[in-house]
Amino acid sequence: xxxxxxxxxxxxxxxxxxxxxxxxxxxxxxxxxxxxxxxxxxxxxxxxxxxxxxxxxxxxxxxxxxxxxxxxxxxxxxxxxxxxxxxxxxxxxxxxxxxxxxxxxxxxxxxxxxxxxxxxxxxxxxxxxxxxxxxxxxxxxxxxxxxxxxxxxxxxxxxxxxxxxxxxxxxxxxxxxxxxxxxxxxxxxxxxxxxxxxxxxxxxxxxxxxxxxxxxxxxxxxxxxxxxxxxxxxxxxxxxxxxxxxxxxxxxxxxxxxxxxxxxxxxxxxxxxxxxxxxxxxxxxxxxxxxxxxxxxxxxxxxxxxxxxxxxxxxxxxxxxxxxxxxxxxxxxxxxxxxxxxxxxxxxxxxxxxxxxxxxxxxxxxxxxxxxxxxxxxxxxxxxxxxxxxxxxxxxxxxxxxxxxxxxx
Ligand code: CTP
Numbered sequence: 192x193x194x195x196x197x198x199x200x201x202x203x204x205x206x207x208x209x210x211x212x213x214x215x216x217x218x219x220x221x222x223x224x225x226x227x228x229x230x231x232x233x234x235x236x237x238x239x240x241x242x243x244x245x246x247x248x249x250x251x252x253x254x255x256x257x258x259x260x261x262x263x264x265x266x267x268x269x270x271x272x273x274x275x276x277x278x279x280x281x282x283x284x285x286x287x288x289x290x291x292x293x294x295x296x297x298x299x300x301x302x303x304x305x306x307x308x309x310x311x312x313x314x315x316x317x318x319x320x321x322x323x324x325x326x327x328x329x330x331x332x333x334x335x336x337x338x339x340x341x342x343x344x345x346x347x348x349x350x351x352x353x354x355x356x357x358x359x360x361x362x363x364x365x366x367x368x369x370x371x372x373x374x375x376x377x378x379x380x381x382x383x384x385x386x387x388x389x390x391x392x393x394x395x396x397x398x399x400x401x402x403x404x405x406x407x408x409x410x411x412x413x414x415x416x417x418x419x420x421x422x423x424x425x426x427x428x429x430x431x432x433x434x435x436x437x438x439x440x441x442x443x444x445x446x447x448x449x450x451x452x453x454x455x456x457x458x459x460x461x462x463x464x465x466x467x468x469x470x471x472x473x474x475x476x477x478x479x480x481x482x483x484x485x486x487x488x489x490x491x492x493x494x495x496x497x498x499x500x501x502x503x504x505x506x507x508x509x510x511x512x513x514x515x516x517x518x519x520x521x522x523x524x525x526x527x528x529x530x531x532x533x534x535x536x537x538x539x540x541x542x543x544x545x546x547x548x549x550x551x552x553x554x555x556x557x558x559x560x561x562x563x564x565x566x567x568x569x570x571x572x573x574x575x576x577x578x579x580x581x582x583x584x585x586x587x588x589x590x591x592x593x594x595x596x597x598x599x600x
Contacts, residue, residue, distance in 0.1 A: 192369040192582055194222035199273035199305075201298040202242070204232025206349040207280035207314035207358035212237060214279065214361045216460040226269060227251065228298045230285070256297035266297055270304030277369055278302075280314035282357050283325055289338075307374035311340045312364055315352030339376060341367045344439035359440040362460070366581060370420035373585045381422030381586065386465040387414045388458065390430030392451040394478035394501070396485045398572040405556040406473035408432035410521075410580050416471055417584035419443040428457045430472060445548075451475045453500040458504055460513065467591065469519045470505045471545075473556070477501060509540030517591060519543040525550040529564055529572070536566055540592060543567050545587060553577040565590045 198218050202208050218225045225246040229239060231253055239250035249255075255265055278285065278298070285298070289311075294300040302309065311332070320343060321324060332338055359367075389411010393401040408429050416438075417428040425443035438445075448454045451474045462468070477512035480497040505520045512518050521540045522532035525548070532546035546564040549555035554562040554577065561583045565573040567590070575586055 192372050192579065193218060193365075194489075195550075196223045196274045197272050198223045198225050198368065199276045199301070200225065200227045200270055200580040201276065201278040201285075201301070202227060202229050202233040202237065203237060203278065203280055203282040203285045203298070204230055205280040205282050205314050206236060206343060207312075208233050208236040210358060211279050212241060212245055214364050216279070217361060217365050218383070219246060219269050219443035224433070226246075226273070226427075228269070228301060230296055230298055232282075241282045244254065251297060253297050255476055266304045268301040270301045270306075275304050275368055276302065276305055276307055277364065278309065279310045279312035279364060280311075283315055283319050283322075286311075286313065286325065286328050286332065290332045299340045300560060306337075308371050309338050310364070310367055310371060311338055311342075312359050313343050313356075314333055315343065315356040316348060317352055320356035331397045333401060336376065336378075339367070339371060341529070342440035346439065348376060355570065356438075363438055363440050366416060367420065367494050369579070369581055370417060372583070373582065375423055378422030379592065380418060383423045384464055385418045385423045385425050385467045385469065386458065386461045387411055387418065387427045387469045388429070388454060388472035388474070388504075389414065389427055390432050390450045390555055391428045391473040393449050394451065394475045395449070395482060396479040396496070397483040399486050402477070402479065403408070404473045404475070406430065407557045408436060409557070409559065410471045410561065410584070412436060413442045413443075413580035413584040414471055416439070417581060418467075421585075426461055426465075428454055428461075428472075430454070431572060445542050451478065451504070455504045455507070458508070462508065465516065467517045467519070468508055468512070473522045473523065474504055475501055476503075486581070487598065503539070505541070506539045512540070517542045517594060519545065519587070519591070521545045521547055523547050523549045523555065529566070532564070533566055534572065536568065541568070543587075563587075567594065 198600050202211050227242045228251045242250035288299050344357050345355045346357040390408030391404040391406030393403045395401040397401045415425050419425040420447050421441050428446045446457050476499040478501050480499045518541050522535050524531050528546040528548050536544040544566050553560040560577050561580050562577050563575045
């Protein structure tokens with residue numbers, strides 16, 4: 192999603208600048224053309240040499256601004272060439288300057304000379320971040336539709352405190368930039384409420400043994416990210432997901448469940464208020480008929496497991512949904528993916544089904560990429576070749592818009 196995109200990064204003077212080195216490296220590896228401006232104080236934390244080595248381009252500093260050897264003023268050239276601008280870490284000082292349109296260095300002049308979407312990743316000590324004057328500037332700046340934000344999250348800070356003000360993680364920043372590259376900041380689902388399920392459920396036999404599946408929750412997380420980046424109010428109900436996949440700066444609500452029964456209860460509570468419901472979770476079809484609330488000794492384990500069915504949540508939603516609601520299911524299939532998916536779409540009264548091959552490379556459980564065929568109730572189909580789960584999520588939202596469900600209609 193970032194291949195051949197020109198990404199300009201403005202680094203301000205904060206300790207989180209060291210994390211930006213990872214962002215630069217990841218962007219380069221993703222095929223982006225990365226240019227970096229270091230403010231005067233940023234150079235106290237990371238050097239122009241570090242940045243130039245990682246980005247494969249000269250690092251720009253205020254020295255270049257005042258002694259520009261270029262045929263065109265440097266801030267104009269950098270501003271015009273950028274497809275996306277990231278400012279990370281955004282400090283209290285630079286936040287104040289951006290809020291009031293001040294331009295006293297290369298970075299702030301370049302911001303004013305550019306038109307592309309800008310992603311802001313603030314990082315500050317908690318006391319600083321919570322000052323009313325900082326919060327006022329932050330709210331005011333974010334009202335400008337050019338500016339998009341990520342974080343700050345909460346966590347251990349360099350001042351030895353644990354609190355808000357921690358810069359978003361590099362992987363979160365990259366994901367947000369990928370979304371921005373796709374949408375150019377368009378908020379086409381603003382005002383829509385989207386309920387998403389993701390991950391796999393676990394049906395326990397006892398506290399340590401369960402029936403489960405290999406779903407990691409990556410598709411659900413990608414859907415939640417894409418939908419919230421496009422302005423929707425998103426709730427993601429998910430089965431257990433690995434700690435390293437848990438977002439710390441998510442701007443959507445996460446509700447963690449374990450069993451299909453718990454997932455059903457949460458979904459039913461949120462159903463009425465939802466405009467779009469996307470069931471990407473790998474929900475169990477059956478559960479052990481008997482649950483032991485203490486760990487069964489090996490000798491007491493059954494040699495045959497009696498199973499009970501669990502509610503098909505998607506089918507239940509299909510029978511309850513209102514005309515204004517859009518219901519989307521997933522069909523994880525092997526072999527022929529289209530015909531069984533079409534059958535599920537009709538049987539469960541869905542508006543869209545995502546036929547998802549799980550027996551092919553670059554697709555299915557746990558992978559970062561996915562493939563699919565989107566099918567709607569008019570039996571229109573869209574084939575999606577291998578792409579990242581985030582891109583597939585965005586393309587699914589585009590497909591939803593064909594049905595007339597977005598804030599643009
Ligand atoms: N699903 C659900 N509740 C369940 C099981 C599945 O809501 N108890 C949802 C999944 O989230 C997914 C869709 O149903 O969106 C597809 O599930 P799948 O198991 O493929 O559907 P089935 O109708 O059970 O298909 P099959 O008969 O082929 O097993």
